[in-house]
Amino acid sequence: MPRFRFTQTYKSNLAAGNKGDEVDLAEDLAALVNNDAPGTLTAVKMVKVEDEQDEEETRAVDKPPSDRMVHGAPKKRTEREPEEPIDKSTFKAVKKP
Numbered sequence: 001m002p003r004f005r006f007t008q009t010y011k012s013n014l015a016a017g018n019k020g021d022e023v024d025l026a027e028d029l030a031a032l033v034n035n036d037a038p039g040t041l042t043a044v045k046m047v048k049v050e051d052e053q054d055e056e057e058t059r060a061v062d063k064p065p066s067d068r069m070v071h072g073a074p075k076k077r078t079e080r081e082p083e084e085p086i087d088k089s090t091f092k093a094v095k096k097p
Contacts, residue, residue: 001024001025001026002024002025002026002027002030002043002044003022003023003024003043003044003046004022004023004024004025004030004041004042004043004044005020005021005022005041005042005043005044006018006019006020006021006022006023006040006041007019007039007040007041007042008037008039008040010033010037010040012033012036014029014032014033014036015029015033022044025041030043
């Protein structure tokens with residue numbers, strides 16, 4: 001099926017779409033839509049994209065991870081010594097008048 005792009009917002013029992021939407025429609029249906037509202041649909045040229053590399057040549061590092069779920073908290077990057085605990089003598093954020 002050919003691909004068409006809506007040049008304006010269109011809605012009927014034949015088809016519906018907003019400006020810029022791309023849809024796959026039969027040519028006879030697209031002709032009916034354009035007959036109802038001239039210039040509503042324009043044909044989109046399909047461009048075949050060829051991979052420069054075969055799947056076998058792609059390195060594992062270049063492939064996206066198959067499991068992207070986070071399995072745990074990130075590891076701490078630096079080892080710090082534990083700080084002294086906060087108590088009333090060290091916490092002085094609120095000063096009494």
